[in-house]
Amino acid sequence: METKSRTFLMVPYYLWMVLFVVAPIALVGYYSFFDIQGNFTLANYQNFFSGTYLSLTLSSFWYAFLITVFTLLIAYPTAYWITKTKQKQLWLLLIIIPSWINLLLKTYAFIGIFGMNGSINNVLTFLGLERQQILYTDFSFIFVSVYIFIPFMILPIFNALDKLNPGLVDASNDLGASQWVTFRKVIWPLTVGGVKAGIQATFIPALSLFMITRLIAGNKVITLGTAIEQQFLVTQNWGMGSTIAVFLIVFMVIIMILTGDREKGGNQRGNY
Amino acid sequence: MGTTSKLAKLYLALVFIILYAPIFYLIFYSFNSAGNMSNFEGFTWEHYAAVFEDTRLLSIVVNTIIVALLSALISTAIGVLGAVGIVYITNKRLRQSLLSLNNVLIVSPDVIIGASFLILFTMIGVKLGFASVLISHIAFSVPIVVIMVLPKLQEMSSTLVDAARDLGASRRDVFTRVIVPYIRPGIFAGFFLALTYSLDDFAVTFFVTGNGFATLSVEIYSMARAGITLTINALSGLLFIVTLILVLGYYFVANRAKTPFQAGVPK
Incomplete structure (x- = not known):
């Protein structure tokens, strides 16, 4: 009786899982075998392994890599020093608030800042320099993406650093390790889980960005996300898009496995 | 030590300024009478007035709020029931795979969610518009509710439920008067997150919205593609205030209740 009523209560949840988790992935897989006229074909896969899509994938990975590296370089010291402040929760809140502001608005701001008549160019002319094309370049794309992802990288790293027992750092210092050695041998290994979580939260979305590429990079940068959006909503070639x-799903799974430090945490929680 | 902390403060201040500069830049120029984002000519409220006179924009704002509230409510209901169900599953394998499936939509890129939902809705014949957007928002908010509620359920001692049962409470009473009050902070946190997920979403909505219906994010996108309009700036000023209220509200609830974000709380 007990289990029966519980299962009954779970019906909406199971229904959700089948309809919106399992079915969509299956449908994407299914559609990938059809061409634009609806005939069964393997041409989409052939097409993918032909030159254009492979180079697109490579460049998308390269951009995602650059974005992740810069985000990490900025986020790690920030997270580290936030844990050293007296009011660390307040500082963290202040750093996180911008991530709650609508993504579109933040991106839109950069159209104004980087534009031909924008603020940066006004400063340049004021300094007697020539106006530069900043918008619609690789630089602006990477800059805006890094800007967007910084809070998402800071949060998991902060959590990892916050859990770190300061006694370990003191011990390392007392035993004569230099600050650099302490960082490399003690702090970094113990916080690498947070870094991996941050990379997950940055790299996968960076592969699939399409709004920022359209608004900030013009059509100069094409990511996997842009290509999917293009196929689905512009060309209407759902087969190729799928x-x-x-x-993209395969890459995502690979990245999840590579950065899959979180499994342990999940299991631990599951033991209750 | 003194120099390090000075450097640290400088660095933090710099990151802080860079993170906030674009937001305040937007708000600053929302008061610009020149109508552009480069030369500040004089102070004006006209762009704010334009927001409130634009009935189309206002109806989009109302749509966005309705979708957010409805999707947060419904996904919270589904998510809470799901989480309660998951906790009582004794088969470890099954529970683990349910949890993995639960997280699929959290880690999936928005483009994938949007594209696959578009296929799904077209196949089962849901008309693109309000319904498809609402259903999508419910769908991607359910797993975050489960994640927020689950830790609360797991830390709840099973003796509480046993005691209630021994004292003669019906199963329904146990759920509404023991379990729900205990996990209420998790429910609130899940609801808030679902709300912000919905308000913030662009990519998924963009795929499933069709022609007749728009949420704020989609509308801002098409406005931004057309070029600079200071109406967007005025809108961002208003949204900034709303967001601040939401965040502070969330933190108030979270701090009072020590929800999962306060991970450092010793037990």
């Missing part, structure tokens, strides 16, 4: 989506 094929790219299949590969």
Whole structure:
């Protein structure tokens, strides 16, 4: 009786899982075998392995890599020093608030800042320099993306650093390790889980950005996300779009496995 | 030590300034009478007035809020029931795979969610518009509710439920008068997050919205593609205030109740 009523209560949840988790992925896989006329074909996969989509994938990975590296370089020291402040929760809150502001608005701000008649160019002319094309360049794309992802990288790293027992750092210092050695041998290994979580939260979305590429990079940068959006909403070639989506899902799973430090945490929680 | 902390403060201040500069830049120029984002000519409220006179924009704002509230409510209900169900599953394997499936939508890129939902809605014949957007928002908010509620359920001692049962409470009473009050902070946290997920979403909505219906994010996107309009700036000023209230509200609730974000709390 007990279990029966519980299962009954779970019906909406199971229904959600089947309809919106399992079915969509299956549908994407299914659609990837059809061409634009609705005929069964393997051409989409052939097409993917032909030159254009492979180089697109490579460049998308390269951009995602650069974005992740810069985000990490900025976020780690920030997270580290936040844990050293007296009011660390307040500082963390202050750093996190911008991530709650609508993404579109933040991106839109950069159209004004980087534009031909924008603030940066006004400063340049004031300094007697020539106006530069900043918007619609690789630089602006990477800058804006890093800006967007910084809070998402800071949060998991902060949590990892916050859990770190300061006694370990003191012990390392007392035993004569230099600050650099302490960082490399003690702090970094113990916080690498947070870094991995941060990379997960940055790299996968960076592969699939399409709004920022359209608004900030013009059509100069094409990520996997942009290609999917293009196929689905512009060209209306759902088959090709699904094929790219299949590969994006595969890449996502690989990245999850590579950065899969979180499994342990999950199991521990599951033991209750 | 003194120099390090000075450097640290400088660095933090710099990151802080960079993170906030674009937001305040937007708000600053929302008062610009020149109508552009480069030369501040004079102070004006006209762009704010334009927001409130634009009935189309206002109806989009109302749509966005309705979708956010409805999707947060419904996804919270589904998520809470799901979490309660998951906790009582004794088969470890099954529970683990349910949890993994639960997290799929959290880690999936928005583009994938949007594209696959678009296929799904077209196949089962849901008309693109309010319904498809609402259903999508419910769908991607359910797992975050489960994640917020689950730790609360797990830390709840099972003796509480046993005691209630021994004292003659019906199963329904146990749920509404023992379990729900205990996990209320988690429910609130999940509801708030679902609300912000919905308000913030652009990519998924963009895919499933069709022609007739728009949420604020989608509308801002098409406005921004057309170029600079200071109406967007005025809108961002208003949204900034709303967001601040939401965040502070959330932290108030979270701090009072020590929800999962306050991970450092010793037990």
